[in-house]
Amino acid sequence: MASVYDPLGLAAPVVLRGKRTLQDICRDKFDWDDELPDELIVRWNAWVVDIMQLNTLYVDCCLKPKQFGLVSRELHHFADASLQGYGTCSYLRQLNAEGHLCCALVMAESRVAVPRLELTAALTASRMSRFFDQRAR
Numbered sequence: 001m002a003s004v005y006d007p008l009g010l011a012a013p014v015v016l017r018g019k020r021t022l023q024d025i026c027r028d029k030f031d032w033d034d035e036l037p038d039e040l041i042v043r044w045n046a047w048v049v050d051i052m053q054l055n056t057l058y059v060d061c062c063l064k065p066k067q068f069g070l071v072s073r074e075l076h077h078f079a080d081a082s083l084q085g086y087g088t089c090s091y092l093r094q095l096n097a098e099g100h101l102c103c104a105l106v107m108a109e110s111r112v113a114v115p116r117l118e119l120t121a122a123l124t125a126s127r128m129s130r131f132f133d134q135r136a137r
Contacts, residue, residue, distance in 0.1 A: 004051065009089075009108035011054050016085050016110040018047040023112045063104040069096045075106070085112045 004015055021043045030036060036044075064070070072095045079088040087110035094102045114122075 004054075008106070009110065010059055010105065011057070012087055012089075012108045012110035014047070014050045014054060016087065016112065017043075018051065019110075019112045020084055021047055063092050063106065064094060065102055068094065068100070068102060069098075071095045071097050081113070083113055085110055087111070 004011060004018075006012070006015060021040065024043075025036065025040060074093045076091045076093055077088060078091070080086065087108065089108035090106045092104045092106050094104075096102075
């Protein structure tokens, strides 16, 4: 999981599946040498195949097509959530003088769902850290 370098989140849909599988493995508290159930092995192996296919992913760095010209630009943000995870993405919508539209994915992010108590604990830890940082100055 940590070896996937994706600062813009363009591989978020694939990475989220791996994070969910890893979360399930951790939730069931398997030891390092425990054999995983077949269902988890199948999910993990399918994710590894998907990750390898990311090598063929090509993303053009330019968000505006050549000779497109511009009349207007708008940044649109979308978010959605489920019991398994949540995600956001941002698109750049561009319109030229001829009325042609060009939409480009700018950035995306996904996270696995965290039970509320864990989220509350993380928030408390963050506040504690900020408290100590302020005191250390």
